[in-house]
Amino acid sequence: MTAPDAPAAVVRGRPFGARRTALWSAFGLVHALLILLCFVSPGWPLGDVEQVYRSWAEGAASGRFQVGIDTPFVYPILAFGPIILALAFGPALYAATWLGIVTLLDAAAFALLLRRPGEAATRAAWWWLGFLLLLGPVALARIDSVTVPIVIVALLLLESRPLWGAALLTIATWVKVWPFAAVAALVVASRDRGRVLGTAAGTSAVIVLIALILGSGLTVFSFVTEQTGRGIQIESSVGLAWMWQAAAGLPGSFLYYDHEILTYQVTGPGIDLAIVLMTPLLALAVVAVLLLGWRAMRDGAGFDRLYPPLLLALVLTLIVFNKVGSPQFMGWLVAPVIFGLLVRPGAWRTPAVLVAVLAGLTQLIYPHLYDWLLLAHPAMVLLLTLRNLLEVVLLGWAIREIWRSPRPDYRTGARRLTPDPKE
Template sequence: MPAVLRRPLALWGAFVLVHGVLIGLNLSGIGWPLGDVERVYLGWAEGTVSGAFRLGIDTDFVYPILALAPILAALVFGAPLYVLSWLGLVTLLNGVAFGALIGRRPGRAAARAAWWWLAFLLLLGPIALARIDSITVPLAIVGVLWIVRRPFWGALLLTVATWVKVWPVAAIIALVVASRRRWQVVAVFAGTSVVIIGAALLAGSGLTVLSFVTEQTNRGLQIEAPVASWWLWQSALGIPGTLVYYDQQILTYQVIGPGTDLAVTVMTPLLVLVVLAVLLVGWRAQRAGAAFERLFPPLLLALVLTLISINKVGSPQFMTWLAAPIILGLVGDWRAWRAPAAVALLMAALTQLVYPYFYNYLLGTVPAMVLVLSVRNLLELVLVGWMLTRMWKLGSQPAMPAPIRPGASESQPEPQKE
């Protein structure tokens, strides 16, 4: 990589440019990527401030209760500026994560990971900033980057992110398997969760604070979930009996047809079983002496992809979850991770093609759009298999030293640490 591309000025300039483009795409209104922010989040914020309801306290909430923090924070300058405040908040959090990644003098690996993240955001498009997931991604990135040298703060950030949107719990679970500091991680996660739940209980929530669990289990089969492809293709090929409809309660597009009820019933226990299988492969590698730095990134990515691909729920913003594990992998071992990172870039581009620009064609099950979505979903499964294979090899060979970290001597590897 040319030295000029490692300079903070170049990296921060690109950061500003990419986020300027993404903000512009969101504000353009093409495909209405800000639909959830303008129609849902703003309504929640105004209803909470007015006292009409208390989400997660006396009213069921689809997200964990800390999701209210950014939703309310974006109202600080008033409802007319809510969208701009939201986009500014996400950009600010991304900036914090970007700074944690590159530091004052970014090494080659950190700079490459930073350029990859910017490319990933640009290829993913406006949805990269326009959902609650966008709040959790920078928290997760900083959390996994800190977990080695600042384990307490890393685990704390990952726990907070989990109480905004559930997916970062994958990092906590991966740490329990891969890290020798697992009990410290569990203690931080449990202690922080007790504080959050306790505060909600004092506010009178009762079990409503956990309503996000039942809200998810009550969902139908969303059209972007890989398992829905079977029915989307039936519709695309003109086979009668399949219908794409809008669920007014969950506010998502779902598919219904012969066998979808069975699929909805099966997917949650299947997800649990596949997660357990992934953890067993990771545990096997850990027991064989695999270095933490080699095991944790593929285990985390495999778990994140499992949550995406073996699920009845599917949304374009789920692709944002890939950033944290891939950035961690690229920082630790660029050569081993550049190919999976390239696949993730392709997945991001295919996602933007579907949403927001041609989403109506997907709703109409136009074969070309169903094909694009199917290829994206297939790549998810390919990456899962790739990471499982990598972990299996780690468990089938003598323990190897961790890869050289940026800034360490290339002639003498840095001692392994956690």
């Protein structure tokens, strides 16, 4: 049998079934290890789940209050779905049920990824597993962990069912705001932005209407004001200036725990002005990236060249210009990288490596060495600085790719994945 006659089920000498078995075995091992790390790692990685999410779920189950309906909610209203679902087997098993839900969602996205033909999907799957190991327990133990696989599924549907993909991205946005970046990038890069906008608006209208029927009133939008009123979190890029002042022992600069937001923040001279300015600065940065993407689209950039770096740039903008700097934000980078590895494998090797390094640095910072960061130890502040600077480098790469996207693509390994405007 000659090489062209080789069966499609054999890729580079290895049976397709064997590759799938290896990948699923690795998936199980990686998630088992992450679940173990959630329970044994320092810094209480399950703190948000066991302390915050469970209290919200128990409040609703007892009829005392429901966040997002009766009281303000720091997250969009659909975040309450997985939070209450994790109470299905009782408070004692809340954390275990939560981890099971996230693992099942990851498995669904992983299965859909493996249905794609070719080596690109296989390599993207291996990369995802490596990323999860490098990021550590926060990859499973935050509300963001629910949105990541939903966004991956949505992006994988863009080729065959673009409006279903847009609807899923909108649903994910009503769990945690960051998938808005995927919707906005889709509106700019898609040839059928009118239907995408209509789908997103219609899906959002249904969600808000249901919340209003349940009696939320304007509380359904409380996540907007809850976030804008926050201080500067110690891991954020903007917080580095005061973290270095605290590390140097300068008067007036120190770390503190905000009992209302339940997070560590930093304060110091001039920080009140930074708190006021960061939200409009974030909005301006997002608009600037979208305008850059619009310019590229008008100059003839194809969807496959424009959408992945535009999505990555928007996600990184939400991270770099944010007052908050939580470790789980690194999980947001998974979906753009997987999509990029599918459509332009050669071009996306560098960002894939950079994102993996970001994940590893993040796990070092939290949970393993977090106590040293809380002391503003200079070595830890330096490590945090390197991590945050690497985010800026990656943002620069994404912006360069957006700018160059109208040019012909001469890289090898690129493949078309342009959504068909017709369902």
